[in-house]
Every structure is written in structure tokens, then in C-alpha cells.
Amino acid sequence: MPKILLVEDNEMNRDMLSRRLMRKGYEVLIAVDGQSGVEMACSEAPDLVLMDMSLPVLDGWEATRRLKASEVTRQIPVIALTAHAMSSDRDRALEAGCDDYDTKPIELPRLLGKIDALLNGALGGAVVAEERLG
Numbered sequence: 001m002p003k004i005l006l007v008e009d010n011e012m013n014r015d016m017l018s019r020r021l022m023r024k025g026y027e028v029l030i031a032v033d034g035q036s037g038v039e040m041a042c043s044e045a046p047d048l049v050l051m052d053m054s055l056p057v058l059d060g061w062e063a064t065r066r067l068k069a070s071e072v073t074r075q076i077p078v079i080a081l082t083a084h085a086m087s088s089d090r091d092r093a094l095e096a097g098c099d100d101y102d103t104k105p106i107e108l109p110r111l112l113g114k115i116d117a118l119l120n121g122a123l124g125g126a127v128v129a130e131e132r133l134g
């Protein structure tokens with residue numbers, strides 16, 4: 001099953017979302033601030049990152065910028081999670097390099113749809129690349 005790195009400092013949100021994702025069969029890794037999120041993305045190579053934007057140490061925008069600036073982690077899809085539905089937040093998240101965006105409170109079916117779309121997109125791309133090589 002795909003491995004999802006959840007970067008979230010709020011314990012209640014983190015526990016609830018990770019439990020729901022695990023129930024759907026995903027392997028879930030957890031980081032509680034932006035800095036450890038970047039480090040875990042490098043060391044654990046998750047298939048996708050769910051990134052809270054309001055984080056201690058390093059916020060989600062800066063953490064995403066670092067992920068997208070590194071060749072090791074650039075290809076990992078990042079979905080930004082913020083508490084605000086404002087279009088400026090969405091724009092800032094996409095500017096930082098996030099591949100998609102969702103707002104809290106999380107509606108699981110909607111978020112799962114975005115996760116699936118990015119994972120299948122990424123897998124599809126990998127298959128195409130492999131075919132080209134092979």
C-alpha cells in the first residue's frame with residue numbers, strides 16, 4: 001500500500017486523520033513539525049505528503065519549498081492542508097510547490113479523491129517512464 005507522510009502539529013487532527021487513512025489501508029508516517037517533515041521525506045521516501053501549513057520550527061510553505069528544491073524529494077506529491085478556504089492560501093500553497101490543496105475540517109472522501117488522483121498520476125508517469133527505458 002502507498003506510504004503517506006502526514007506532517008501535522010495538532011495532535012487531535014493528526015490522530016484522527018492518521019487513523020482514518022490507516023483504516024483505508026495506507027501506511028502512515030508522522031512528523032510533528034516542518035523540519036522533521038522534510039527530514040522524514042528524505043529518509044523514508046513516502047509516496048505522498050499531506051502537509052499542514054501552520055507548523056512549528058518550519059512552516060508548511062517553507063517545508064514544501066525545500067522538498068521541491070531537492071532532487072531527492074521533488075517528485076513526491078504534496079497536498080497542502082490549511083484551516084482557511086481563502087483563495088490567497090491556495091495560491092500561496094501552489095506557489096510553494098504544493099501539487100494540490102485541501103481545507104480543514106477534512107472531508108475524507110474529498111481528500112481521498114485528491115490522494116488517489118496524485119498517486120495514480122505519479123504511478124502512471126513512472127510506468128510511462130519505465131516503458132520508455134525498457
Ligand code: MN
Nearest residue numbers: 009052054055
Ligand atoms: Mn498546524
